[in-house]
Amino acid sequence: MGTRIEHDILIDEQQTGQRLDQALAALLPDYSRSRIQQWIREGAVRLEGTAPRPRDKVAAGQQVTIRAELEEEQRVSAEPIPLRIQYEDRHLLVIDKPAGLVVHPGAGNREGTLQNALLHHDPQLAELPRSGIVHRLDKDTSGLMVVARSLAAHTALVAQLQARSVRREYLALVNGCPVAGGTVEAPIGRHPRDRKRMAVVERGRPATTHYRVEERLAAHTLLRCFLETGRTHQIRVHMAHAGYPLVGDPVYGGRLRLPPRATEAQRQALRAFQRQALHAARLALDHPESGERLSWEAPLPEDMAALLACLRS
Template sequence: MTDTTDSIKETKIVPLDQGHKRFDQVAALLFDDYSRSRIQNWISGGQLTVDGKTRRNRDKLIGGETLVLDAVLEVNEGWAAQSIELNVVYQDEHIIVINKPAGLVVHPGAGNPDGTMLNALLYRYPELASVPRAGIVHRLDKDTTGLMVVARTLQAQTGLAEQLQDRSMGREYSAICMGVMISGGTIDAPIDRHPKQRTKMAVAPLTMGKEAVTHYRVIKRLRNHTLVRCKLETGRTHQIRVHMSHIGNPIVGDPVYAGRSRLPKGVTLEVMTVMKRFKRQALHAGYLELIHPQTGLQMHWEADIPADFQELLDEMEHELKVYGTEFDL
């Protein structure tokens, strides 16, 4: 992989009313195009100085100092630009919103060195080579479909990342879960790597795992399954899949968290047939809401569930209509 760098040189004067505050806090306010963590790294590395001297993140300023940022922003060009179709539902000079199909990996990694959404983004938007991770600020699993936002500038990426961190970005998912659920609720259960299977995630003790909160509500009870709407408060790896499995209602088709493949007792032949050929988790990111990082306007998008998900749902709804359920809808 070949890395190039972009130079950043900026100078700011600390306002007097910002005296008696931590260096990193003041710097984050003055250099607000960059994330707090990036600024802290620059301070630790001596690339952001106070009156020509290196200082620690926690050091207090008095006001009136000159802050000089002389840093390099690493740009990774080791990823190839590839002509891969993307379903772009919105774009402007600052952000791109994509409806990701099933089977498309978001970011290159072990087992997927190319052929990813990142490679497709670099081909369609070459300027993303100068933005870390080609502007990707959050991910969807390979076989989860739906909406994702990508930043076209470093400033937009910083703003979107902050919305994810302060939980102001709204993300909602449709999922078909196993079992007939009585009502919705909130799952507040920390998540960490599975202690034995490192490719999996699992609910973990609070002292070990990262906070993870998922709100879910019942949209429709089916004969043997439930269509739910999940809203993420946090964004941990595989969060919805892990949480729904944790409460005993794993997502239909989930090859990792649904356990051994099993069909509900008394399922119709039609539903059985569709379920057997549905080779992924029935999870779709259908709603995305955010504050535009440049204009400050509240924006939202919706994406219809894909055809294979709809076919599965249609057969389950037909099964309900013909055979009913013990629950009164």
């Protein structure tokens, strides 16, 4: 059983003319707009005694009642897994996730995930959706993630992600040598034949990735990528679509590419690098309580730094 939520709300002048979901999100800031929309669709919200739609307009003096269940998350066990904590206060945690660590438990990964580690660090996170995790990184992508430690912070961070005000910068080592930076704007959805992969597809969700050249190498380039959207595997799919697949990417990387006149050490280093060379290097957002703009940076992990050093030589 979840927690029973009961609210009786009177729409005021400030909300007149707004959509119902927009008005309720303003009046109930502890809940995200998507959660409120779900309650409306489930019939847990009544506007003047009738079942409304999220887009229905409201007027001053109208009565809204909410009788909903705040569902409990599927129980995830706490595990003493070390965390690299970059920042911590009563609202936020910023984690530098190592490559190889799965974010959420799932089929085949019920234990040993970031969520298990977070619950050991702070058992109170069990009260939040997905233990406060508001975005994710692929298992073999390293770098910065923010975690909410309160329901208000969770709602604020989700809103910032939806408004695209969270700045996420990645370092990606790609095959090939783009002449200059650029933008890939192409919709992403499930691959039409391989449902485990994503692809650029006509009816996919809009996705935009900006990139600039950080460092040029003989046959590879270190790019700094900026996300406007947060689609699954977005940078990996977009850079492969642009003709510059990530080094080591087992899904979208294609065949191994070696530099001309590569040394034996370089050949071995490239063959041994068995994950996508992608690192979430910088994160910036507005603090959910103070509104202060905060930012963090995480250095390249050892394996990616070593590969770069080898390719430079």
